[in-house]
Amino acid sequence: MTDTRPIGVFDSGIGGLTVLKAIHQRAPEETLIYLGDTARVPYGSKSKETVLRYSRNNVKFLREMGVKMVVIACNTASAYALPELVAENTIPIIGVVEGGVEAAVTHTKGVIGVIGTEATVNSGAYSKAIKARRPEARVISVACPMFVPLVEEGWTHGDISTAIVRAYLDRYKGQVDTLVLGCTHYPLLKEPIARALGPSIALIDSAEQTALKVKETLDKLGASALAGTRGGLRFMVTDSPARSKQVGERMLGGLSMGEVELVDI
Secondary structure, eight states, X not given: OOOOOOEEEEESSSTTHHHHHHHHHHOTTSOEEEEEOTTSOOSTTSOHHHHHHHHHHHHHHHHHTTOSEEEEOOHHXXXXXXXXXXXXXXXXXXXXXXXXXXXXXXXXXXEEEEEEOHHHHHHTHHHHHHHHHOTTXXXXXXXXXXXXXXXXXXXXXXXXXXXXXXXXXXXXXXXXXXXXXXXXXXXXXXXXXXXXHOTTOEEEEHHHHHHHHHHHHHHHHTOOOOTTOOOOEEEEESSOHHHHHHHHHHHHTSOOOOOEEEOOO
């Protein structure tokens, strides 16, 4: 069986493009629709009730586009809204927390670090999920709010990124053996993060793990597009399409976004 309907991917902004890129690389036959809710970014500083309301709105919009699956490419929305969205919808809804947790508990020797936005860290979603799988594991969670603007300004290498990453993470060097990058922007800071924590640290990229889970779910349901074909990419934002395209193509590393559509949801 094949299913040519698109997959919907949403985030509060354009950080979730790292998830879209990972899905596109693992399943190039799939058509992907990306929705960046840039008019309401960031979700990371908002209440659970507000994030849930915005997330429901995003899912409704994507379902009206005829998607066969929705990927929540936002750690905050995954932490705050995933259970409700799964319960309310008949199509698969996949978040970015679960895949990262599964990889972390597989790699760790016992101490796992989690970095993310304040909302993601305060939700305790990663810590709870890790403890559910490995009750004996120790989890150290750190909010790193400056990492997102670093990435969006393109300062992912050099003295500025090195100094800011070290300001947040130097004190944890040697304390953790595995680090979950709990924000979709953070994979672009892998190099300075690895330097700050040392070469022995295992960095868990939730984008890659989420793409794997998407592919596994499609295969299990018999809902994959025809292998060997090439799916399309469509990009929509709720504000500032020109800015979103400029920053987004930097994050996508050479993958063109084409026209970025402005939508009102």
